[in-house]
Amino acid sequence: MANTNTLSLRSILEKENILIGSNYLDWYRKLTIVLRHERKIYVLEDEPxxxxxxxxxxxDQSYYSQYLEDALxxxxxxLSSMSPELQRQHENMSARKIDQHLRELFQESARVERYETSRALCRTMLVEGNPVGPHVLKMIRYIERLESLGSKLDQDLAVDLVLSSLPPSFS
Incomplete structure (x- = not known):
C-alpha cells in the first residue's frame, strides 16, 4: 500500500517538467512535498x-549506506521530472549539486516573480461596489505566493495591506 501512495505522489512531478525559468518554484515545491512524504528531504536539507x-x-555503516541509497x-x-535539456546538464551531478545549480540558474526569475507579486499586492484596490470576499481572497493569494517565494510578510503588515486596499467608505 505504501508504494501506491509513493507512486501517486511522485506523479505530481510527472505532470509538469521543469521549463527553463518558468516554473522552477512550483516544481521545487512539488519536489519537497514528494521528498517529505518519502522521508528523504534530509538529503537536500541536512549536511551531507x-x-x-x-x-x-x-x-554507522548501515546509516551511511541508507543515506547513499536515499541520495540516489x-x-x-x-532528474526524471526535468526537461530533457536539463537532464543532460545535470545527469552527472549529485542531488545536492543539482539543487544548488538549479537555485543559481533560477534565482533571478524568483526575484522577478517576488517583485511582480509584491507590486500587484500593493496596487490591488477594491473598486467601490464590488464584493469584499473575492478581493480579500485575491490579496491572500498574493500574500501566500510571496511566502512561497521566500518573502514572509509580518501578519500586521499583511492585515494593513489588505485594509489599505479597501475604499474609505468601507470602514
Whole structure:
C-alpha cells in the first residue's frame, strides 16, 4: 500500500517538467512535498554525511549506506521530472549539486516573480461596489505566493495591506 501512495505522489512531478525559468518554484515545491512524504528531504536539507571510518560501527555503516541509497533516489526523482535539456546538464551531478545549480540558474526569475507579486499586492484596490470576499481572497493569494517565494510578510503588515486596499467608505 505504501508504494501506491509513493507512486501517486511522485506523479505530481510527472505532470509538469521543469521549463527553463518558468516554473522552477512550483516544481521545487512539488519536489519537497514528494521528498517529505518519502522521508528523504534530509538529503537536500541536512549536511551531507561523510563516509564512516573503516572501523566504524555497523549502525554507522548501515546509516551511511541508507543515506547513499536515499541520495540516489532523490537524484533520480529530480532528474526524471526535468526537461530533457536539463537532464543532460545535470545527469552527472549529485542531488545536492543539482539543487544548488538549479537555485543559481533560477534565482533571478524568483526575484522577478517576488517583485511582480509584491507590486500587484500593493496596487490591488477594491473598486467601490464590488464584493469584499473575492478581493480579500485575491490579496491572500498574493500574500501566500510571496511566502512561497521566500518573502514572509509580518501578519500586521499583511492585515494593513489588505485594509489599505479597501475604499474609505468601507470602514
Amino acid at each position: 554525511l561523510k563516509e564512516p571510518a573503516p572501523g566504524a560501527s555497523e549502525d 533516489d532523490v537524484q533520480c526523482i529530480m
